[in-house]
Amino acid sequence: MEKQKVKHLVSLSDLSNSDIDEIVSRGADFSSGSAQMNNLLTDKIVGIYFRKTSTRTRTSFSSAALRMGAQIISYGPNDLQENTGETVQDSTEVLSRMLHCLVARTAGSCEEMRCFASQDKMAVINAMTAKEHPTQAIADLITIRRHFGKIEGLRIAYVGEGNNTASALALSLSRYSGVKLCFYTPKNYGLDQVAKECAEQLALQSGADIKEYHELKDIDKETDIIYTTRWQTTGTSKPDPNWRDAFEPFKLTSKFMSQFTNAVFMHDLPAHRGEEVDAEVIDGSLSIVFDQAENKLHAAAAVLEWCLCEKVNPLSKSETSDVHYSLIAN
Incomplete structure (x- = not known):
């Protein structure tokens, strides 16, 4: 099977109407309990990189990833070698070879987030920049x-x-x-x-x-x-x-x-x-x-799934009306 291109959520302006509606609908399913998070991200490793304070966003992505079976690595504002002068490009090249997804709050420019997303190995999720959340x-x-x-x-x-x-x-x-x-x-x-x-x-x-x-x-x-x-x-x-x-x-x-x-x-x-x-x-x-605030958890789960799981259409409507997801090989 051909490897599916990874998806990023850097700006909502990059997403189609159907992308947004798909994520929101899935999040509503998680919120209502009609869909479960269990094991959707088994064997995935998610980096959680926050340079600025966060209660809801950091907790929601960490909790969602764990509930979905992923493992997480958390980075604080002083943990990466960017602080010693390493370029964003070099950090991106390294992280993309070790993580399946990076959830990043820089509170900086969108251009830096796009640099993180300039590769096709690691999904990148914008957990807040100066101009968009x-x-x-x-x-x-x-x-x-x-x-x-x-x-x-x-x-x-x-x-x-x-x-x-x-x-x-x-x-x-x-x-x-x-x-x-x-x-x-x-x-x-x-x-x-x-x-x-x-x-x-x-x-x-x-x-x-x-x-x-x-x-x-x-x-x-x-x-x-x-x-x-x-x-x-x-x-x-x-x-x-x-x-x-x-x-x-x-x-x-x-x-x-x-x-x-x-x-x-x-x-x-x-x-x-x-x-x-x-x-x-x-x-x-x-x-x-x-x-x-609680729905930030369900939003995080829906975004992680959208970025990291390939949607597989049912073979026929008579067999099932559910949407199935499989992990993207990476």
Whole structure:
């Protein structure tokens, strides 16, 4: 059998609509319990490389890989010889001969992640760069599908900095017909322009609607989801010492949330109660943030499987309606 080319998840912009829907659907199956992770990655070795702090993403990929039968090697920010001057290219060449997959959080440029993915032996998964957090968006879409039973046609308001989570949401939700996604960002802290333009092009094809505003007003009262993130994104800093003044009008208070009929609240965590959101909101009955956090495990499992397992179509619909996966030889 010819060896299948390895798959990478560097940016959601690299994936087709069907790729994203396949990963999200599989993650929803893991989340609901209708699919099991057992032994899907037996004999695989997954490198977990995090230069920046992480609770959910690092734990979710480590836990998913172990549950799926893989072994893991964890690297901290000071563990690789990059710190002594080794080039990313040399590190990539070595790691790709020893690992089946590298899950990396650099919080740096996407170009470095693409360098990791410049070979065809080792799958590379972006666990967060400065401009995009793709696996967070996968977890978010799984959460939305599990809660609402669909993604198409929903109305989502994102409030806060146009950070890497916001970019990933734009690049993923723009694929779904009828989605209305509005970003409410402080002036000078808006969406990455490249991600925004890409999302707008994707929305033209799907029939979604992507808009960005710099004032928090005139939000549709029938909005289905209110989403925010912490104001100080992991691994970043703001040059303006008075940046909080621009963010204060975007705080999500109980009074603000009371204007919506049925909206649920989402947050990618970690949260700073009393800063970007009131404790009464994130800990209230409309919050689904911990379901969202748990779904990072299911998103990690779905992404690992998509990258490392070859999908084998059933011989005939009469024999089975299930999708089967086999390990990619490597």
